[in-house]
Structure formats: C-alpha cells, structure tokens
Amino acid sequence: MTLAHEEPAISSIAIAPGIVDTDMQKALRDVHGDVMPHQEQSIFINLKESGQIVKPSDVGTVLGNLSLNMEKSLSGKYLNWDDTILASYRGH
Numbered sequence: 001m002t003l004a005h006e007e008p009a010i011s012s013i014a015i016a017p018g019i020v021d022t023d024m025q026k027a028l029r030d031v032h033g034d035v036m037p038h039q040e041q042s043i044f045i046n047l048k049e050s051g052q053i054v055k056p057s058d059v060g061t062v063l064g065n066l067s068l069n070m071e072k073s074l075s076g077k078y079l080n081w082d083d084t085i086l087a088s089y090r091g092h
Helices: 002-006 023-030 038-049 056-069 084-089
Strands: 013-016 077-080
Touching (some): 056 084
Parallel strands (some): 013 077
C-alpha cells in the first residue's frame, strides 16, 4: 500500500497463494511422517484429499496475467489469489 501511495507510476500488488501443491507439500504428506507428529502430517494429507490444496499452475496463471495486464485500481492491494476481484485473471 505504501509503494502504491508513494510511487503512483508503479503498480504493485501482494498475492497470498494459499497452500500450493509443491514438491515440499508432497514430501510433507508422503515422506516426513516419521519426523513429524501424525496430527500435523494428517493436516497436509487432508488438505490434499479434500481438494483444498492449490495447483501451482492456477496461482501462476493469476500472477502471470497480473504481470501482463494488471488494472491500476488493484495497485496497493493485498489479495488472495482466488479473490473474486481477480476472476478475470484466472484465465477460465
């Protein structure tokens, strides 16, 4: 917000990607159960099984489209990657 206010010629936005299905997430689910309490590991397993984990390509599409075509009115905002205001950036 400060950058958007102090440098209006620069467009800036902060995006929270959510829990993204990366190699690290896979390792937490599949490999690190022997060094992590079962309750903690089950959180990551349940996120995957319930479809609450985000595909990297979904977040990447939003970030790429924002990089190329961000509306000036979004500058200075902090949003979740799937916020309704970003629907047109999801490419669906």
